[in-house]
Amino acid sequence: MIPNKTTRILIVDDEKMNLKVLTELLREDYTLVLAKNGEQALKFARQKPLPDLILLDVVMPEMGGHDVIRQLKEDPLTKEIPVIFVTALSSTGDEEQGLKLGAVDYITKPFSPPIVKMRIHNHIRFVHHHRLLDRLAYLDPLTEIANRRRFDQVLVKELSRAARNCTSLSVGMVDVDFFKQYNDQYGHAMGDRALYQIASSLKASLERPGDLVARYGGEEFALILPETDAPAAGRVAEKARRAVENEKIPHTISSVSSHITVSAGTATVRFTGRAGEQLRETRDGQTCEHTVESLMLQADQHLYKAKQNGRNQVWP
Ligand code: GH3
Ligand code: MG
Ligand code: MG
Ligand code: MG
Numbered sequence: 001m002i003p004n005k006t007t008r009i010l011i012v013d014d015e016k017m018n019l020k021v022l023t024e025l026l027r028e029d030y031t032l033v034l035a036k037n038g039e040q041a042l043k044f045a046r047q048k049p050l051p052d053l054i055l056l057d058v059v060m061p062e063m064g065g066h067d068v069i070r071q072l073k074e075d076p077l078t079k080e081i082p083v084i085f086v087t088a089l090s091s092t093g094d095e096e097q098g099l100k101l102g103a104v105d106y107i108t109k110p111f112s113p114p115i116v117k118m119r120i121h122n123h124i125r126f127v128h129h130h131r132l133l134d135r136l137a138y139l140d141p142l143t144e145i146a147n148r149r150r151f152d153q154v155l156v157k158e159l160s161r162a163a164r165n166c167t168s169l170s171v172g173m174v175d176v177d178f179f180k181q182y183n184d185q186y187g188h189a190m191g192d193r194a195l196y197q198i199a200s201s202l203k204a205s206l207e208r209p210g211d212l213v214a215r216y217g218g219e220e221f222a223l224i225l226p227e228t229d230a231p232a233a234g235r236v237a238e239k240a241r242r243a244v245e246n247e248k249i250p251h252t253i254s255s256v257s258s259h260i261t262v263s264a265g266t267a268t269v270r271f272t273g274r275a276g277e278q279l280r281e282t283r284d285g286q287t288c289e290h291t292v293e294s295l296m297l298q299a300d301q302h303l304y305k306a307k308q309n310g311r312n313q314v315w316p
Contacts, residue, residue: 005029013036018086038068051081055083065098069101084107087106088108104123140199145215146215147215167271170230170236171223172223173222173300175263177311178254178256181251181253182251198244199221223236233267234316241313257312262312
C-alpha cells in the first residue's frame with residue numbers, strides 16, 4: 001500500500017512535544033487529527049470521516065488511554081478502528097494489559113522513528129486489506145449494494161435485537177416486473193445497467209440509517225426495516241416502489257407501464273411483552289415462533305400477491 005492523504009490517523013497525547021514528534025513523522029503520508037486529552041479523542045474518533053487508525057497515549061490527566069479504548073470498543077461506530085498505544089509505560093504487564101484491552105500494537109517511548117513509521121504503515125496496509133475483503137464478502141459487485149450474505153447476517157442480528165427490545169421489525173421483498181422481457185428486448189448489458197439504477201434508487205429512497213437494501217438474487221431486492229411496524233413498512237415499500245417508477249427507465253413491452261416498475265411484499269414481526277420475554281406475536285395477533293425463514297417466506301407470499309394483483313404495487 002502506498003500511504004496517502006485520504007488515510008486519517010488520530011493522534012492522542014497530552015504532551016505537545018509528543019504530538020509534535022509524531023506529526024513530523026507522519027504528516028507527509030497521512031491526514032492527521034490531533035487530540036490533547038481523552039475527551040477530545042472520543043469526540044474526534046466519532047466524527048466522520050472516521051479515523052483509520054488511532055495512536056493513543058496511556059497516561060493522561062482525567063481520562064487515561066485505557067478508559068478511552070474501553071469506550072471506543074463499546075461503541076459500534078468506533079469499535080473496529082484499530083488502536084495503537086504509544087506510551088512510556090514499558091513493563092510487560094502494561095503491554096499485556098494494553099493488548100488485552102483490544103489494542104493492535106503497543107509502542108513504547110522513547111521509540112525509533114523509522115521503525116514506528118514502518119509499523120504504522122503496516123497497520124494501515126492491513127486496514128485497507130481488511131476493507132477490501134469486507135467489500136468483496138458483503139457487496140454485490142453489479143449493483144454495489146449489500147449482497148445476500150450481508151442481508152442474512154443483518155437480519156439475524158436485527159431479529160434478535162427486536163426480540164430483546166420488544167420492538168417491531170419489518171422486511172420487504174422487491175421484484176422487478178417483467179424483467180425477462182426487458183432483457184429480451186434491450187439485451188443483458190442494458191439489463192445489468194437497469195439493475196444498478198434500480199438498486200441505487202431503492203437505496204436512496206430509504207430514510208433511516210439502520211435500514212438496509214440488499215440484492216437478494218437476480219432481479220430481486222430485499223429490505224430490512226428495524227423498529228418499523230406493518231403500516232410504516234407499507235409506506236417505506238411504497239416509497240421505494242415509486243422511486244423506481246420515477247427513474248423512468250423505458251420498458252416499452254411491459255404491460256404494466258412504459259417504464260420499469262417493481263412489485264413488493266412486506267412482512268412484520270412484532271415482539272410484545274417486557275423486554276427479554278419470549279412472547280412472539282405477529283401482526284394478526286397469532287403467537288408463533290418467528291424465524292428468519294418464516295418472515296422471508298411471508299414477505300415472498302405477499303410479493304406474489306402484489307404480482308397477482310397486477311404488479312407495480314406493494315402488498316399488503
Ligand atoms: P415477473 O414480473 O413475474 O417478476 O417477471 P420477470 O420476467 O421479472 O420474472 P422472471 O423470474 O421470469 O425473470 C427474471 C429475469 O431477471 C430473468 C433473468 O434473465 C433476469 N436477471 C436475473 N439476474 C440478472 C442479472 O444479473 N442481469 C440481468 N441483465 N438480468 C438478470
Ligand atoms: Mg501522557
Ligand atoms: Mg424474480
Ligand atoms: Mg421479476
